Amino acid sequence: MDTDLARTWVQAIAAAVDKHKDHLTQLDSAIGDADHGFNMHRGFSAAITALADYEPDTVGAVLVKAGTTLISTVGGASGPLYGGAFRAIGKALDTPTADTQQFAAALAAGLASIQKLGAAAPGDKTMIDAYAPALAAFQQQADAGADLGAAAQAAADAAEEGMRATTPMQARKGRASYLGARSIGHQDPGATSTALIFRALAETRGAR
């Protein structure tokens, strides 16, 4: 992972969010307040703009900049949660290039930030249900000596599996929790956008 790849990753997330924004909003209509797609789109569009003429020296600087932009543009719970996560990932990568183990540690810092801020646990039907399995898969690959591409691929697959596993869950955090048992049977929008973020990483890496 270097600064160019970090920038390309953010661009790939923006493209994926743009492509899936109606789907994210549709999922959020069912059990939330129907704004997730628009908010993510606004935030990642702003992040691309912020990174356009930014020439950072470290991988971390790119991701901290993206995270700060998300916090200042997304709003809702997603702004602080995703923005804080990207800032935490970035702060752990104060280096021009990062290997798979360093990136795994950074992703772990991102998850810790989300859990600290949102106070959600696995099984609560949130973005954590996609993020936690993705991190575990990434770490497992890193420990086995895999390169970033293979680790990202495994993480994306695990995130999507985690995303699908939110469907039968009853929400215990976020706007969907107010629906009680009626939140069962709907895929969580936050877990879905998290899966897009990991898939974007796998595709960015795979394209090199």
Add this chain to the structure above:
Amino acid sequence: MKKFINDPEAVLAEALAGIAAAHPGLKIDAQNKVIARAGGTKPGKVALVSGGGSGHEPLHGGFVGRGMLDAACPGEVFTSPVPGQMLAAAQAVDGGAGVLFIVKNYTGDVLNFQMAAELAAEEGITVETVLVDDDVAVQDSTWTAGRRGTGATVFVEKIAGALAEQGASLTEVADMGKRVNAASRSFAVALTACTTPASGKPGFDLPEDEMEVGVGIHGEPGRRREKLRPAKEIVATAMDAILADQPLDAGDETIVMVNGLGGTPLIELYVVFNEVAAALANKGVVVARSLVGNYVTSLDMAGVSLTVCKADADMLSLWDAPVNTPALRWGI
């Protein structure tokens, strides 16, 4: 979708421009999306700042003015504002006595205001926060994000705002806000979903003969769906939920709000208020003050929310204090 809009993306900016044009008592910072009193904050007065997603008008911008808020930060529709907005609002209105953030209990609002409070502290502004969580439809807060903040926000802004106007300290104003919230309960029922300008279609389908019971103010479905019943029975359901959570005895004094969610005619709100008044009179509870109208809306949702605050003498006297805002005005 049929709406009086030019472009879904421009709704918030154009509505803010309209507020600026309509209300000379307010000034708008279009860049930071902050609505503030044109005259600024009296030095030494505690400043009240609230905010949340747009689509709940007149909350919060319509309550900026003498006796209520000093500033409001509207987010995108149903989306909490961002920390930078709240910080800009706090900086604009701090009169040296500190700033009270009035926050409705939604994860997004809470997280963004929390970040803003940290940023404000770094700028040397003292901030206290009142979290409003009055919605009894959210039953088991162990398994949810906790109770939503709804109608009681108006009571908190009015009563705490009046106390701030009298020169009370930040701690005193915050304590009063917390007292009002603790004494208030709300419950809402919807007859239709609402349509956000960006999505262009109703959030859910609700057949002609059904209602959503225990809704919030963001167009989300409620606790359960039931067959539509006469107003008297709907009010009985809502009052049962409110009184089960906060019992009221004969002689207790209350402030009661029957609030329209945006798409319900005033005549129906009065039908509902009549039932609420009768239900409380039956128990010997005194409706000391009342509000009937659209104060905390959910875009074009047809529906009604009931808010009952068990009010003490201090609260009633502060309720009666002068207020001069676009949406609430008396005693001036």
